[in-house]
Amino acid sequence: MFKFFSSSNVYSLIQNLINFINSIFFLILIIGLTFALVLSPPDYIQGDSVRIMYVHVPAAWLGLACFSFITLLSILNFIFKIKNFYFINKSIAPIGLLFTCLAIITGSLWGQPTWGTWWAWDARLTSMFVLMLFYMFYILAFKLLNKEELIVKVSSIIAIIGSINLPIIKYSVEWWTTLHQPASIKIVGSSSIHSAMLLPLLAMLLVFLLYAALIFLMKYKTEIIRIKKKNIKRT
Amino acid sequence: MITDFIAMNGYGLYIWLSFGIVFISCAAVYLKAKKTLKKYENDFLDELQNLSVAEKNKALENSEVAQQIVAANSKIN
Numbered sequence: 001m002f003k004f005f006s007s008s009n010v011y012s013l014i015q016n017l018i019n020f021i022n023s024i025f026f027l028i029l030i031i032g033l034t035f036a037l038v039l040s041p042p043d044y045i046q047g048d049s050v051r052i053m054y055v056h057v058p059a060a061w062l063g064l065a066c067f068s069f070i071t072l073l074s075i076l077n078f079i080f081k082i083k084n085f086y087f088i089n090k091s092i093a094p095i096g097l098l099f100t101c102l103a104i105i106t107g108s109l110w111g112q113p114t115w116g117t118w119w120a121w122d123a124r125l126t127s128m129f130v131l132m133l134f135y136m137f138y139i140l141a142f143k144l145l146n147k148e149e150l151i152v153k154v155s156s157i158i159a160i161i162g163s164i165n166l167p168i169i170k171y172s173v174e175w176w177t178t179l180h181q182p183a184s185i186k187i188v189g190s191s192s193i194h195s196a197m198l199l200p201l202l203a204m205l206l207v208f209l210l211y212a213a214l215i216f217l218m219k220y221k222t223e224i225i226r227i228k229k230k231n232i233k234r235t
Numbered sequence: 236m237i238t239d240f241i242a243m244n245g246y247g248l249y250i251w252l253s254f255g256i257v258f259i260s261c262a263a264v265y266l267k268a269k270k271t272l273k274k275y276e277n278d279f280l281d282e283l284q285n286l287s288v289a290e291k292n293k294a295l296e297n298s299e300v301a302q303q304i305v306a307a308n309s310k311i312n
Contacts, residue, residue, distance in 0.1 A: 008299030048243040
């Protein structure tokens with residue numbers, strides 16, 4: 001069992017996964033885009049502008065998911081001192097920042113035709129902006145600090161403090177009166193989105209997930225090589 | 236028909252700009268990640284080349300990851 005998780009097995013698994021994702025990615029992308037831009041119907045109020053949802057919502061979900069994952073691994077790393085979690089977090093953080101920025105930008109582009117404004121400092125938008133700042137602080141900790149122990153401590157503290165913002169983002173549309181609409185898709189309870197829109201959304205979510213996995217694997221592979229290079233004379 | 240598709244009932248600018256920004260940003264991050272990975276692979280191979288034959292053999296013998304990097308790049312003598 002433990003032999004399976006040796007660095008050589010992990011390395012070849014990463015390479016196989018990268019090859020697999022590369023082989024199916026463009027097919028899934030074309031299917032997702034066809035659903036999102038051609039086959040899905042316009043909204044009865046928002047018209048065709050609703051198509052922005054197919055990039056905005058998966059980006060926002062992944063931005064939140066990445067930070068939740070980083071927080072979980074930071075806590076586990078804080079307790080169990082598992083060095084691999086440090087490298088996983090380092091590889092995930094730029095992906096989370098990218099998706100959070102994209103959610104904010106596409107949200108702004110959706111806001112202009114829908115609300116008549118590019119930006120408003122309401123609860124949902126502000127809390128997403130705060131998430132972006134936490135991602136920036138988190139990545140800066142890796143860039144600016146030198147000692148690995150210090151990086152682990154500082155980045156874990158940033159992640160744990162930043163995680164307080166996650167439920168605020170989720171429930172901001174319920175706790176405060178905001179321009180942003182409440183959630184249409186619920187894990188528990190019935191969703192208010194029609195299946196003709198849900199299917200393209202799930203297809204685009206799959207595209208974003210595959211992309212995130214691909215970038216993560218490439219960055220994690222880079223980290224493995226960096227460590228191996230550092231230890232080359234010791235092996 | 237194509238004009239209608241591009242116009243998206245007046246929302247074309249917002250929709251294409253959203254999809255375009257996402258596509259360009261994701262492509263840029265992908266290319267950057269790929270370039271960095273390639274750079275580290277090359278640095279690793281250069282480091283391996285600079286070792287003596289005995290050190291190189293020992294490094295390859297003891298590290299399957301090193302063997303895989305070398306095999307994937309087929310750059311080492």
